[in-house]
Amino acid sequence: MESNAVLLESKSSPINLLNEMHQLRLLGHLCDVTVSVEYQGVRAEFVAHKAVLAATSKFFKEVFLNEKGMDGPRTNVFLNEVQVADFASFLEFVYTAKVEVEEDRVQRMLEIAEKLKCLDLSETCFQLKKQMLESVLLELQNFSESQSSEEENAAQPSVLLESKAAAVAEADQADRPLDPPDFPADRPSNGTSPEMPATKSKEK
Numbered sequence: 001m002e003s004n005a006v007l008l009e010s011k012s013s014p015i016n017l018l019n020e021m022h023q024l025r026l027l028g029h030l031c032d033v034t035v036s037v038e039y040q041g042v043r044a045e046f047v048a049h050k051a052v053l054a055a056t057s058k059f060f061k062e063v064f065l066n067e068k069g070m071d072g073p074r075t076n077v078f079l080n081e082v083q084v085a086d087f088a089s090f091l092e093f094v095y096t097a098k099v100e101v102e103e104d105r106v107q108r109m110l111e112i113a114e115k116l117k118c119l120d121l122s123e124t125c126f127q128l129k130k131q132m133l134e135s136v137l138l139e140l141q142n143f144s145e146s147q148s149s150e151e152e153n154a155a156q157p158s159v160l161l162e163s164k165a166a167a168v169a170e171a172d173q174a175d176r177p178l179d180p181p182d183f184p185a186d187r188p189s190n191g192t193s194p195e196m197p198a199t200k201s202k203e204k
Contacts, residue, residue: 018096025091032049036079037079039082056120057118058118097120
């Protein structure tokens with residue numbers, strides 16, 4: 001009787017593998033490539049493993065697969081126009097799948113990811129830039145909303161003042177007599193009401 005196949009899968013193995021390769025690189029063990037980086041007179045050398053670089057970067061994969069002969073026990077690769085700090089961050093990312101950088105370096109990390117054809121780093125930088133842009137837009141929206149609410153609050157007292165002033169003016173007019181008492185010549189002397197001449201003219 002055949003037994004059913006079962007899957008043996010470790011969730012921690014990929015992380016453990018990365019951590020172990022990272023430790024080997026930091027100690028300089030089993031490293032078979034030296035990457036020389038130079039930018040504006042600043043130069044540094046980094047040792048790494050071909051397999052890790054080739055697995056994470058199509059640029060390095062093409063370099064290693066197309067090399068004709070070994071320069072000795074370790075291959076040398078020269079990179080110009082790449083800042084030392086940026087390449088150090090790139091190496092940390094490909095060996096640990098994470099790296100902490102300043103916000104203003106995210107664009108530079110995206111550029112180095114595109115130059116070295118590292119899809120994982122490129123996607124990570126793109127997502128982070130998107131989140132940063134969304135947070136900035138959210139801050140701007142909150143700021144504009146708070147500004148508009150402040151303007152509304154500032155406008156409301158002036159509207160109230162205007163309505164109060166209009167109410168006071170109406171009250172003053174109601175208290176005043178229609179004809180001022182100082183001008184008796186304007187009043188009718190024959191006892192007829194002021195409306196009489198108007199009605200006569202209408203009849204005519």
